[in-house]
Structures are given as C-alpha cells and as structure tokens.
Amino acid sequence: MPNNAMTMIRQRVSWLLVAGVVALIFVSYGATPAVTTALLASTVRQSTPLVLGALSGIFCERSGVINIAIEGMMLMGAFVGFLANVYTGNLLVAVLAAVLMGAFMGLAHAFMSITLKMDQIISGTVLNILALELTGFFYQQGLTTQGKLTPVRIPVLADIPLIGPVLFDNPPITYLSLVLVVVVHILLFRTVWGLRTRAVGEHPKAADTVGIDVIRMRYINVIIGGMIAGLAGGYLTLEAVGSFERAMTNGRGFVALAVMIFGKWTPLGAWGAALLFGFANALQTQFQFLGISTIPHQFVGMLPYLLTIVVLAGFVGRARPPAAIGQPYEKE
Amino acid sequence: MADAKIANGAPPTRWQRFAQAITIPLLAVVLAMLVGAIIIVIAGANPLGGYTAMFRGALGTARGLVRTFEKATPLIFSGLAVAFAFKAGLFNIGAQGQLILGAIAAAYVGFAFEGLPPFVHLPLALAAGMLAGAIWGAIPGALKTFTGAHEVITTIMLNFVAINLTDYLANGPWKDRSPGNIVARTPAILPSAELPSIGVVPLGLLIAIGMAVLAWWVLANTTFGYEIRAVGLNPAAARYAGMSVGRTVIASMAISGLLAGLGGAVETLGIVGRYQPGFNTGLGFDGITIALLAQTSPLGVVPAALLFGVMRAGANQMQLYGVDAEIIGIVQGTMLLFVSAPIIIRKLFRLRAPEGGEEVVLSTGWGSSG
Structure with missing residues (x-):
C-alpha cells in the first residue's frame, strides 16, 4: 500500500531529521565552538515561553477547550509579575503573582467557554483584547525593578562541553519549563488524572457516563493552563527582559499554539517544536550580534512568524486534535 | 408585546427583528460605559465630566466632527472586513x-506615479490598496482550503509579517529621502492622488458607507452571498448541496482583505497623506469589536464604527479634562465582552433569547478545512 509506505517514510523522516540536526550541531561545534554554544544556549532560553505556552494549550485542549487566549494570559502574567517585582522586590513573590494572574485568566476563560458556552475562539479573543487594553491602561512608564532572575550554574554538569553551558547554566524558569515538560508528559499519559482529562477532551459523553465530572475536569485543566501561561509571562518580564513593555508578548502566545499543534498535543513533541522556533529566534539575535547586515533585520524578524505558518500548513492536516475540542458540554 | 407575538407563533416582523438585534449591542454599550465610569471613579476622576468632554470634543464643533469622521472611516472598513469574513x-x-x-x-x-490626472491617479492608488489587502487576505483563505491551517493563527502571523514588511519598505526602498527626514516613512503622496473632502464629510467616509451597503446587498441578494452564508452556517451541508466550500472560503477572505486594504488606502490618501509605520495601530483589533457590536451586519458596522470614532476623536478632550484617555480601550474591551457573551446581559435584564437566529460557529477545531 502506498499509504503505508508513506507513513513508514514519514516516521523514518522524523528520525533522520533528528539525526541530521545532531550531526549538524557537531560539525558546527567543530568549526566554531563559541558561536555554536551561544546559539544553542540562546535557543533553549528563547524556547522557554513557547514551550510553556504550548503546555498551557495542551492542558486546555486535551480537556476539550480551545485556548487562543495564551497571548493574553501571558501578557497579564508578565504585567502583574512585573508590578509585583516593582513593589515587593521579591522575585519569588513576583513569579507567584504572575502564575496567580494566569490562573485568574484561566478561570475567566473557563467561565466564558464552559459555563456561558460562548464560542471558545471569541472568548479567547475577548481575553486577548482585554489583556492588551488593561495592561496598556495600568502601565506607567518609568517603573524600575530590583533586578531579574539570573542563571544558576549546576556544578559539575555545567562543565560538560557544549551540553553544560546549553542545558545546565540557565535561569530558574527555563529549568522549570524543562521539568514541566517531563511532569506534564507523565501526568497526561501515566496517571488516572491524565486519562480522565483526555477522555473529557475526546468523548465527554462517555466520560460522563463512567462518572467523570466533565465540567469540573475542564475547569481545573483550563485554570492550570492559565497558570502555565502566566508563568510564561513571568519569564518575559522577570527572567528575559527585566521590565515590561506594551504588547511585549509579540504574538508568542499564537506561535505557542503552532508549537502545540506541531508537537501533536504532546509535551515532548511540543518541546522539540519549541526548540525549532527558539532556534529561529536565536538566529535572529545572533545575526544582530555578528553584525550580519546583508539581510535586512525585518526579514530575519519575520522568520518565526513565517515558520509558524509553514508548520501549520504542513502539519495541521496530519496531526489530529482532541475530538471534542471547541464544543461546550451539554449534560442530558 | 414583541415577545408575546413570538410566543403566539407569528413570525417576527422586520421591526421586531431589528429591535431584537439592537437590544444587546445597545445594552452592551451602556454597561461598558458604566464599567468605565466605575474605573474612572476608582482612578479618582469624574466620569460624567469625562464622558461629556469626550462627546463635546467629538461632536460639539465642526473640527471635532471632522476628526470623528476621519477616525471612524478606517474603522468602518476594518469592521466590514471582519464582519464579512464572519458571514463565511x-x-x-x-x-x-x-x-x-x-x-x-x-x-x-500615490507618490511614485507622476504625471497622471486625478481621475486616473486616485482610483489607481485605491485599487492598489484593495489589491494588496485582497492578496494578503486570500493567503490565509488558501492555506485553510488547501492545508487546513486555521485562519485565526495564520492571519495573526501574517500581521507580524506585514508589520516587518512595511517597516522594511518605509525604511528602505520606499523611504522618504527628502533632506532632514530621519524617520521611517514614505514620501508624501502627490496632490493628484489625494482623496478630497466634501465640506466636513471626507469622501472616504462616503466610500466606506457605500461599501457597507454593497457588502450588505451582496450578502442578502446574490447567489454568491447566499453561498457565503451557507458555508458560514454549515460547511458540510453547503458542500453536500454542491457548493465549492474552498472557493467560497478563499473568495470571502480575499474580499475581507480587500475591504481592510481599501480602508488603509483611504486613510493614506485622505487623512495621513503618506505611509508612516505605527500610524494605524489597533485598527484591526477594533474592527473585531465593531463587527461583533454590529452583530456581524455590514450595515450595523457603520453606527458601531462611528461610535468608536467618537471615542477616539474625543479622547484628547477627555485627557484634558483629567481622565486618562486609555480608559477608552477598557470600555471598548468591555463592550466586546458583553456583546459576545449576550447571556450576561440577558440574565441581567431578564431578556428572552431570540429563536432560531443565524449563528456562525468558529470553534470548529484546528484541523477542519471547513
């Protein structure tokens, strides 16, 4: 069957791709170790908000709720985290504030799309626009912070060439995102909770018949999704930039959705996809660093967005979203 | 009254349907302004005075009126663009x-084609704007049809690509090279491409209203419009009935983009006089709120956009009065919330839900190509 052959090739292709990337990294490291290390380290950090955003999307969508409000959740998390840092000077409190704000946004999204049964894409758009307007209104210029989260070197491991500086010399939220990828994977595929979440997202009626509270499961998952998106926002203001700017999320919440789809709604897949996008971003900054000016910076700036479109166009048909996505649950 | 008749089984008259259609948006506007007033009070200012200053600034003088019309014109176009796509x-x-x-x-x-008479130059410049918008709109339509990529993500990604592209053009090949200019902008358009005003009414506003009527007419009275609505209500049924869903999706998105592009062209040729990045931020998002406030009716877009025009035009007076003009954004966001969650308003005012209205479902999942 040609179809089977195609699937075989496709499966092989993804492994070949991974092998090719690894080989390329080694060759590149052999040629210019410093640039390669900087590029990969930057890739990991740039992928942090995307992988967190994608995990947020996975929580919501696996339970059957579309979340296009990741952008707004991130923005609110970024803003509130920043304010908390300004007024308390305590970075831990600030991160918690960002996560809490995200939880509140998740609750709002859950209320609108689950209880009020609003169209979930409209509900997400409402939150995105409200987030943009609220942060714009309450933001005052000239607020300064006590600093931001700095890299924590993990002894011994950080001394391994290439892998050390790339993976074991990162700031806290980046570490946390890597841990979360594994935790969410286990939660989703190895626990009863995960099974129930997926059941609610695939076939809510069947889940209901076996005694799973569909509404409650969806609420909790969307709120957790909000918390993770809030953390992604916290990454922006508390770890990456150190201050807040209007609309600073710059579409990352939407790119994260493409990352989620590219990763086929799985945490590990999303991590791989996020690294690809992180690499596109890292390339952009490296270009500026190295002063490569033959390509106008606007074209390099388009890269992540074009990549998102290409990824969506190429993969959305092949990846299957949870079956009950977008439909409010009506108990009979 | 109206409700009783519907309960008796008689189909609602045109006026009853109209009254029903505008109830929710009107209440949404009033409630959102109330929410805004509460925030103004919390911020320590006088909401009544602030709103009065806003309305007086926007409608009280001839200059204010011109500003209101100028602000409303591109908003009518972006609202129409969103509303038209919604129908599909x-x-x-x-x-x-x-x-x-x-x-x-x-x-x-407008700036590069020299020596053309106005009756050629102006339409040509408008057509260029329409074409650019239509192409940019058709891309996500085609992506949806051929690959299944959802337009919500692709259109927003194309926004960022467009921002980078225009930034490059206004900084690079199309930059205003006149001495003393250091900012990113194109040269000023030639007088032959200028869109004139008739008294206080910009010609662009009349074009906008004309397009609203045309869009309404196409949707209500043509086969093409019927296909668009059929695809919007139930793509599977439309396909079963022999319509080409893919073609309709691409055409609707192209027209939607055309309307938005024309809005940009009208703003450039009639108000700004050149392209300058950052001059028209937020128009696209406001278009979403306006389209929903209009209940996706092309004719409803006009009053909704005029209301937004009033708010934008009166913002300065409000700021002078001592109310932070950014409150308008929150009021608009709240309007969007109320109008898209009509159930909140119905609960608050104990209104009955209309029966059998046309409702378009957007949340069909990421993988569906319609």
Missing part, C-alpha cells in the same frame, strides 16, 4: 496586516 464562518484577525499593506501600496502608487 471565518475569523479574520488579520485585518490589521491587510490594512497596513493596503495603506503602503496606496502610498507607493
């Missing part, structure tokens, strides 16, 4: 990108 079940969040590409294309034709 498509959510165009990319009106912003389509609009700025239309704006810069019109600016290019």
Whole structure:
C-alpha cells in the first residue's frame, strides 16, 4: 500500500531529521565552538515561553477547550509579575503573582467557554483584547525593578562541553519549563488524572457516563493552563527582559499554539517544536550580534512568524486534535 | 408585546427583528460605559465630566466632527472586513496586516506615479490598496482550503509579517529621502492622488458607507452571498448541496482583505497623506469589536464604527479634562465582552433569547478545512 509506505517514510523522516540536526550541531561545534554554544544556549532560553505556552494549550485542549487566549494570559502574567517585582522586590513573590494572574485568566476563560458556552475562539479573543487594553491602561512608564532572575550554574554538569553551558547554566524558569515538560508528559499519559482529562477532551459523553465530572475536569485543566501561561509571562518580564513593555508578548502566545499543534498535543513533541522556533529566534539575535547586515533585520524578524505558518500548513492536516475540542458540554 | 407575538407563533416582523438585534449591542454599550465610569471613579476622576468632554470634543464643533469622521472611516472598513469574513464562518484577525499593506501600496502608487490626472491617479492608488489587502487576505483563505491551517493563527502571523514588511519598505526602498527626514516613512503622496473632502464629510467616509451597503446587498441578494452564508452556517451541508466550500472560503477572505486594504488606502490618501509605520495601530483589533457590536451586519458596522470614532476623536478632550484617555480601550474591551457573551446581559435584564437566529460557529477545531 502506498499509504503505508508513506507513513513508514514519514516516521523514518522524523528520525533522520533528528539525526541530521545532531550531526549538524557537531560539525558546527567543530568549526566554531563559541558561536555554536551561544546559539544553542540562546535557543533553549528563547524556547522557554513557547514551550510553556504550548503546555498551557495542551492542558486546555486535551480537556476539550480551545485556548487562543495564551497571548493574553501571558501578557497579564508578565504585567502583574512585573508590578509585583516593582513593589515587593521579591522575585519569588513576583513569579507567584504572575502564575496567580494566569490562573485568574484561566478561570475567566473557563467561565466564558464552559459555563456561558460562548464560542471558545471569541472568548479567547475577548481575553486577548482585554489583556492588551488593561495592561496598556495600568502601565506607567518609568517603573524600575530590583533586578531579574539570573542563571544558576549546576556544578559539575555545567562543565560538560557544549551540553553544560546549553542545558545546565540557565535561569530558574527555563529549568522549570524543562521539568514541566517531563511532569506534564507523565501526568497526561501515566496517571488516572491524565486519562480522565483526555477522555473529557475526546468523548465527554462517555466520560460522563463512567462518572467523570466533565465540567469540573475542564475547569481545573483550563485554570492550570492559565497558570502555565502566566508563568510564561513571568519569564518575559522577570527572567528575559527585566521590565515590561506594551504588547511585549509579540504574538508568542499564537506561535505557542503552532508549537502545540506541531508537537501533536504532546509535551515532548511540543518541546522539540519549541526548540525549532527558539532556534529561529536565536538566529535572529545572533545575526544582530555578528553584525550580519546583508539581510535586512525585518526579514530575519519575520522568520518565526513565517515558520509558524509553514508548520501549520504542513502539519495541521496530519496531526489530529482532541475530538471534542471547541464544543461546550451539554449534560442530558 | 414583541415577545408575546413570538410566543403566539407569528413570525417576527422586520421591526421586531431589528429591535431584537439592537437590544444587546445597545445594552452592551451602556454597561461598558458604566464599567468605565466605575474605573474612572476608582482612578479618582469624574466620569460624567469625562464622558461629556469626550462627546463635546467629538461632536460639539465642526473640527471635532471632522476628526470623528476621519477616525471612524478606517474603522468602518476594518469592521466590514471582519464582519464579512464572519458571514463565511471565518475569523479574520488579520485585518490589521491587510490594512497596513493596503495603506503602503496606496502610498507607493500615490507618490511614485507622476504625471497622471486625478481621475486616473486616485482610483489607481485605491485599487492598489484593495489589491494588496485582497492578496494578503486570500493567503490565509488558501492555506485553510488547501492545508487546513486555521485562519485565526495564520492571519495573526501574517500581521507580524506585514508589520516587518512595511517597516522594511518605509525604511528602505520606499523611504522618504527628502533632506532632514530621519524617520521611517514614505514620501508624501502627490496632490493628484489625494482623496478630497466634501465640506466636513471626507469622501472616504462616503466610500466606506457605500461599501457597507454593497457588502450588505451582496450578502442578502446574490447567489454568491447566499453561498457565503451557507458555508458560514454549515460547511458540510453547503458542500453536500454542491457548493465549492474552498472557493467560497478563499473568495470571502480575499474580499475581507480587500475591504481592510481599501480602508488603509483611504486613510493614506485622505487623512495621513503618506505611509508612516505605527500610524494605524489597533485598527484591526477594533474592527473585531465593531463587527461583533454590529452583530456581524455590514450595515450595523457603520453606527458601531462611528461610535468608536467618537471615542477616539474625543479622547484628547477627555485627557484634558483629567481622565486618562486609555480608559477608552477598557470600555471598548468591555463592550466586546458583553456583546459576545449576550447571556450576561440577558440574565441581567431578564431578556428572552431570540429563536432560531443565524449563528456562525468558529470553534470548529484546528484541523477542519471547513
């Protein structure tokens, strides 16, 4: 069957791709170790908000709720985290504030799309626009912070060439995102909770018949999704930039959705996809660093967005979203 | 009254349907302004005075009125763009990108094509804006049809691409090279491409209203319009009935982009006089709120956009009065919330839900190509 052959090739292709990337990294490291290390380290950090955003999307969508409000959740998390840092000077409190704000946004999204049964894409758009307007209104210029989260070197491991500086010399939220990828994977595929979440997202009626509270499961998952998106926002203001700017999320919440789809709604897949996008971003900054000016910076700036479109166009048909996505649950 | 008749089984008359259609948006506007007033009070200012200053600034003088019309004109176009796509079940969040590409294309034709008479130059510049917007709108339509990529993500990504592209053009090949200019902008358009005003009414506003009527007429009275609505209500049924869903999706998105692009062109040729990045931010997002406030009716877009025009035009007076003008954004966001969650308003005012209205469902999942 040609179809089977195609699937075989496709499966092989993804492994070949991974092998090719690894080989390329080694060759590149052999040629210019410093640039390669900087590029990969930057890739990991740039992928942090995307992988967190994608995990947020996975929580919501696996339970059957579309979340296009990741952008707004991130923005609110970024803003509130920043304010908390300004007024308390305590970075831990600030991160918690960002996560809490995200939880509140998740609750709002859950209320609108689950209880009020609003169209979930409209509900997400409402939150995105409200987030943009609220942060714009309450933001005052000239607020300064006590600093931001700095890299924590993990002894011994950080001394391994290439892998050390790339993976074991990162700031806290980046570490946390890597841990979360594994935790969410286990939660989703190895626990009863995960099974129930997926059941609610695939076939809510069947889940209901076996005694799973569909509404409650969806609420909790969307709120957790909000918390993770809030953390992604916290990454922006508390770890990456150190201050807040209007609309600073710059579409990352939407790119994260493409990352989620590219990763086929799985945490590990999303991590791989996020690294690809992180690499596109890292390339952009490296270009500026190295002063490569033959390509106008606007074209390099388009890269992540074009990549998102290409990824969506190429993969959305092949990846299957949870079956009950977008439909409010009506108990009979 | 109205409700009783419906309960008796008689079909609602045109006026009853109209009254029903405008109840929710009107209440949404009133409630949102109330929420805004509460925030103004919390911020320590006087909401009544602030709103009065806003309305007086926007409508009280001839100059204010001109500003209101100028602000409302591109909003009518972006609102129409979003509303038109909605009818086909498509959510165009990319009106912003389509609009700025239309704006810069019109600016290019406006400054680069010398020696043309106005009756050739002006239509040519407008057409360039429409074409640029239509192409930018057709891309997500084609992507949806051929690959299944959801337009909500692709249109917003194309916004960022368009921002980068216009930024490059206004900084690079199309930059205003006149001595003393250091900012990113194109040269000023030639007088022959200028869109004139008739008294206090900009010609662009009349074009906008004309397009609203045309869009309404196409949707209500043509086969093509019927196909668009059929695809929006139920793509599977439309396909079963022999319609080409893919073609309708691409055409609807192209028209949606065309309307947004024309809005950008009208703004460039009639108000700004050149393309300058950042001059028209937020128009695309406001278009979403306006389209929903209009209940996706092309004719309803006009009053909704005029209301937004009043708010934008009166913002300065409000600021002078001592109320932070950014409150308008929150009021508009709250309007969007109330109008898209009509159930909140119905609960508050104990209204009955209308029966059997046309409702477009957007949340069909990421993988469906319609």
